[in-house]
Amino acid sequence: MNKKRRRLSVLFTFIIFTTLGIFLFIQINKSRDLSNINQLKKNFELVLDLTSDMLSSGYFQWDDVYEAVKNSDKVFLDDTFLEIIFLNEYITSIKIIDEKPENLSKWFTKKTINNKIVVNFNVYDSRQNNVLRDHYVQVTFNKIKIMRNIQSKNIYLLEDTGNYDFLYENRLRSQNPPILIFQLISSIGIGLLCALILNRVYYTHSHFFYETRGLQKIIFLFEQTERFSANHSKNVAAISYILGEKYGLKRRTLKDLKVAALLHDIGKISVPREILNKVDPLTEKEFDIIKEHATFADRILEDFEELSHLRTFIKHHHEKMDGTGYPSGLKGNEIPLQSRIIAVADIFEALTGERPYRKPLEPLAALSFMKRMSLDQDILILLEKNIHLICNKIHIAD
Ligand SMILES: [Fe+2]
Ligand SMILES: [Fe+2]
Structure with a gap:
């Protein structure tokens, strides 16, 4: 991915996630406001109903008030009110x-007018045998005062719907500015974080990709100069991948195994060409020089941070199960699984390929030869089971 496209997608991620963050906070605010408003409505009605009940049963079902209203006893009523x-x-x-209020129920009826609530009461005697038919008591409540007393933080106003019944809508009048600023900054933060993560993923991925590709290119060019081992690393990678897959390795581990297999002989660039291409048997000294390719590979990869986790797999691809391998003489399970897989793939590919000093072996002959070697037998079983698939993959007749 080129730089321009990478920057664009990072910017795009930033915008998308910031917008999503803002949208999320709006939804949270909305649902919080809704639940606040619903609670407020309930509290409001409770206060109003309790107060009206108290007035109705305490004053307007009382003989003294009944008589005073009936006889227009202004002095008594003024005192009481x-x-x-x-x-x-x-x-x-x-x-x-x-005048009889509209829709007056048995005890009282509520009605909203602007910021006031009017409650009309019937006036009864104490035993509720008699009710006045031409006089009623009208009590006006201050809606805002009730609201201020029951609400906790924000200021809410009741909207007058103009309905006679006690119907009203609440409206959130003010959002808390510091909270809004905090939410906005958080949204930008979320967007920024996601963009940075994406950028890091791109960076790591492209590093891994280009470093791997660069080294693979070196191996490929190097192998082309050798008469007999062109495509050796590619084939070893293909075989290792199949063996790893059949072994049950997960995707990420498989990918690493394949890259490690592709790079397993990178250290051979340190071995003189005349030794690598020698037709006659190698001297002990020459063989020692060849052996150094395992540790030399480790040294090359030291400088490639993104490939550092593959170093151990590559370094030990010539170890043997009985500890007679090199460079460290590791035994059995001390050898990393990936190295054991690469070892099997490496030897199979070498035996079935042409070499300066011998003709290629048939796959089954190579396999039976390998069974006598100190290799991981479980992986050899996998090789045997999948030999047809493997031979197809690396284009040799099985
Ligand atoms: Fe090797
Ligand atoms: Fe090899």
């Missing part, structure tokens, strides 16, 4: 009305 207003901060006025 003043007492009620004094005792209840939500009530702003009380008066007697002659």
